[in-house]
Amino acid sequence: MRSFILGTDWGEDVDDCLAVRILLRAHKKGEIDLLGVGINTRTELSCSSLYAFMENEGVIVPIGIDKTSDCQVQNISYQKILAPLAPPSMTNDHFEDAVRLYRRLIAQAKGKVEILEIGFMQVINGALMSGADDISPKTGLELFSEKVERVWSMGGKWDQQGGLEYNYSKYPFTREGAHSFVKNCPVPITFLGWEIGSGVITGGSASDDDILARALIAWGGEKGRESWDPMLAHLALCGSPELAGYDCVNGRASVDSDGKNYFEIGNGPHQYVTKAKPDSYYINEINNLVK
Template sequence: MSKKRTVIFDTDWWTDCDDCVALKLLLNSEETELIGVNINAFMEISPYSIELFLSQYGRGNIPVSVDKKATDYPDPPKNGYQQKIVETYSDGEFKSADSYETSVKFYRRLLSSLNEKADIVAVGFQNSIADLLLSEGDEFSPLNGMELCKAKVGKLWAMAGKWNEDGGREYNVANSKRSVTAAKIIAEKFPCPITYLGFEAGESVITGGTSVISDENDALAVAMKAHGSENGRCSWDPMTALLAVIGDEEKAGYDKVYGNFTFDENGKNYFIPDESSDRCFVVKKYDDAFYSRKINELISCK
């Protein structure tokens, strides 16, 4: 068997729970190896809740970081699935966000340690990756962020935008000034190929319902229930993760539409077709059941 491709997961771990479905999918993938998780929206409880989630699948050793600058996203969830995960799986200890690396340091340390390129699965706001891109050389690498990404990132798989609507506004992009600025920097400057999965692709594909998970104490089942999504949730994030796992848009069941992407100051997205671009968005070739079946299969086992 050939060596597994490596993947870093970049999540908001915020108000929605499809991030949890995506994370379990990445843990269960036989094609890829998850080597790190970054949280791009700061909440004190987020990194510890992800560490506990990972621990439930025997993967508590995967490094976790949190963007300590991203404290200004509005409406952090109270008593969300993060809280429930900590209540359910903690032995009474609590690890504050201070115990974890901050995002740019995490990315620079991790990427510079790799012999091969890693893909990034970005299913939240893009501020951590934008800050990485703008970073200078440090104790881990003399390369600046652009050079480091070019050397060590294979591809960015990003859940962002609404590509059936010119001027559409999607949550991961348009949430705040921080997210808008970041998405624009990434679209225009990121020195590696980007594949976008837009809002329109994931909205009608429902996955992660607790009926597909046999153990009610499974961390994903606990999180989905805490979110009120026992019957499943839209699949923006798990579809993006599955694309990265398969590593090929067409094999994953999509057509590719190549072009140049940008966002205005209000987070509205714009796209100009260009066959020579290394950026594309994906369009589903099959009905929703094709995608939901694959995702549910991957998350159903421990």
């Protein structure tokens, strides 16, 4: 069975809720092993709201959080709805540091691990650049080389050289994380860029008593939300661009220190996807996975 770790900027945008649901459901059905979820943003309600969302899905997996993240989440509306459903007095302090979680899950995995990133890159980069510690005598680079099969990243804007996208450019620490990770990662990365999910609206068909609908409404997405993150989850679960309805462009990607992305087509460890089907195809696929 394929094993996954998920990194999310939980709380920033509501499309993360759709992606988390898709992965939790696949885990619950025994289709994948979701080893854990690392949160790369930080509010007082981060971990408790994610825990409550998992509990509502009927499956809890380990949660970690970047305890030093200084992002300023503007709209925590769905965290406010979810957090009161968590056990009383649960705080971020009850959860592991996200870089340690990544190291531990990768080191302890029996086989290969795939990592999905639907938010900022400082945690996965922190894990990659980490040194030996009490978890493992191996460096992050050694752990990734030996145990990580592939990274799936929602980020970048690949229909133009110098594209600028939120996850890779929002804050100085996200720019540095994306720049370093794409440069140093020793295993293949598949990118799904901003241009893929833009305008593809999903989630609006969730019934009113569904916690997902309540999260969408709280956030301001009554009719659904653009599908960056659930499209990456769907792509990763399918396991290849072709099976998920995409073509791909192969080569070598880079992200500069300003967060702008570039791509050199040819032989290389990277690929970004382009749509091979009309938007209605992806909308149906994702709505079926989250309804």
